[in-house]
Amino acid sequence: MKKERLYEKLEDYKRASKRLDEAIKLEIHHDIIYDAVIQRFEFTFELSWKLMKMFLEYVGVSEIKSPRATIREAFTYGLIEDGDEWIDMMIDRNKTSHIYNEEEAKLIYMKIKNRYNDLFKQLADKIEKEINNI
Known part of the structure; x- marks a missing residue:
């Protein structure tokens, strides 16, 4: 794999993260805002763990097969x-893609807004620095 491919994956991830950030900033006039934020969250999460996996494979960590294993290796x-x-x-x-409960959705929305969005931004910054240093 080439370093350019990592940059491309990073840019895809940053675009998705930016779109999530835009959705979070919308005022909630309708429940559809919750749905939009959650859908963008799902997409951004998928890109995040796949980006981590790709980066880790690039630096020699192999045999990662799942999001959980990728997260563990990324932390290590x-x-x-x-x-x-x-x-x-x-x-x-996983909850958002398998069940829909309005109260649960609102709780997850608040986690996305108050914490997860920041974690996504931190990941983008960290991976960009790491790629530049390789």
């Missing part, structure tokens, strides 16, 4: 600072 490597919060994020992402 130092790409993310709080592995437990990323695991919580993964669990919430």
Whole structure:
């Protein structure tokens, strides 16, 4: 894999993260805003763990097959600072795609707004620095 491919994946991830950030800033006049934020969160999460996996494979960490394993390796490597919060994020992402409960959706929305969005931004910054240093 070439370094340019990592940059491309990073740019895709940053675009998705920016779109999530834009959705979070919308005032909630209708429940559809919750749905939009959650859908963008799902997409951004998928790109985040795949970006981490690609980066880790690029630097020689192989045999990563799942989001959970990727998060663990990313924490060990130092790409993310709080592995437990990323695991919580993964669990919430799984909840949003398998069940729909309005109260649960609103709780997850608040986590996205108050914490997960920052974790996504931190990951982008960290991976960009790491790629530049390779």
